[in-house]
Amino acid sequence: NISKIMSNIIKISPSILSADFSKLGTEVISLEKAGADYIHIDVMDGHFVPNLTIGPEVIKKLRPITSKVFDVHLMIKPVDNFIKDFADAGADIITFHPEATPDILKTIKLIKKENKKVGVSLKPKSDVKLIENILSEIDLVLIMSVEPGFGGQKFMPEVLDKIKILKKLIAEKNLNVDIEIDGGINFENCSEAKKAGANILVSGSTVFKENKGDLKKNIEILRNN
Numbered sequence: 212n213i214s215k216i217m218s219n220i221i222k223i224s225p226s227i228l229s230a231d232f233s234k235l236g237t238e239v240i241s242l243e244k245a246g247a248d249y250i251h252i253d254v255m256d257g258h259f260v261p262n263l264t265i266g267p268e269v270i271k272k273l274r275p276i277t278s279k280v281f282d283v284h285l286m287i288k289p290v291d292n293f294i295k296d297f298a299d300a301g302a303d304i305i306t307f308h309p310e311a312t313p314d315i316l317k318t319i320k321l322i323k324k325e326n327k328k329v330g331v332s333l334k335p336k337s338d339v340k341l342i343e344n345i346l347s348e349i350d351l352v353l354i355m356s357v358e359p360g361f362g363g364q365k366f367m368p369e370v371l372d373k374i375k376i377l378k379k380l381i382a383e384k385n386l387n388v389d390i391e392i393d394g395g396i397n398f399e400n401c402s403e404a405k406k407a408g409a410n411i412l413v414s415g416s417t418v419f420k421e422n423k424g425d426l427k428k429n430i431e432i433l434r435n436n
């Protein structure tokens with residue numbers, strides 16, 4: 212049936228920002244066993260966003276323990292000088308924010324040169340216009356449904372309109388671009404996000420904290436709700 216087909220095309224990308232950093236490797240293996248499609252890795256620089264997380268060295272150490280797609284979300288500015296480091300460390304998708312570069316196309320080129328998938332992310336107040344003209348050059352748009360910087364924030368439903376606009380644009384242009392949503396995703400709003408057109412859901416708190424941390428159950432609910 213249709214809901215089964217729908218849930219098959221939905222990918223869940225748990226954010227390790229909510230994992231126990233003292234045992235990150237074990238946490239990533241647990242996510243893989245629990246059925247995660249991607250591993251979402253939030254990179255923050257204390258400048259583009261008011262928080263600090265992890266860098267390429269940590270990703271490099273995680274790389275040998277799983278073959279899952281590393282979905283790397285760069286919240287760093289400037290960004291160009293770090294693309295190669297993240298590619299070498301083992302990122303599969305490299306997502307950046309347009310505000311973090313003086314030349315979006317140049318940053319896209321740098322990522323493509325490393326044979327990595329290109330993502331561009333829009334903060335809640337960033338307009339679709341910022342990326343309208345470069346949609347044909349990228350693989351993924353990451354729509355932020357919280358202000359980037361911290362896990363555990365409240366979902367901003369107003370960004371769903373942007374997803375609808377994007378979905379329409381992508382269809383009109385006959386492109387193959389994924390729409391990923393990130394921030395405050397829970398068991399209630401995940402269905403609205405999918406209905407709007409998102410096909411990849413990021414989740415930190417919900418995956419790691421609901422149902423006493425039952426990763427498998429939480430991933431399944433996000434996928435099927």
Ligand code: DX5
Pocket residue numbers: 226228229251253284357358359360361362363364393394395396413414415416417
């Ligand atoms: C926020 C990060 C998100 C965050 C999601 O800047 O980009 O990936 O970890 O966490 P939750 O699901 O808790 O909002």
Ligand code: ZN
Pocket residue numbers: 226251252253284393413
């Ligand atoms: Zn993220």
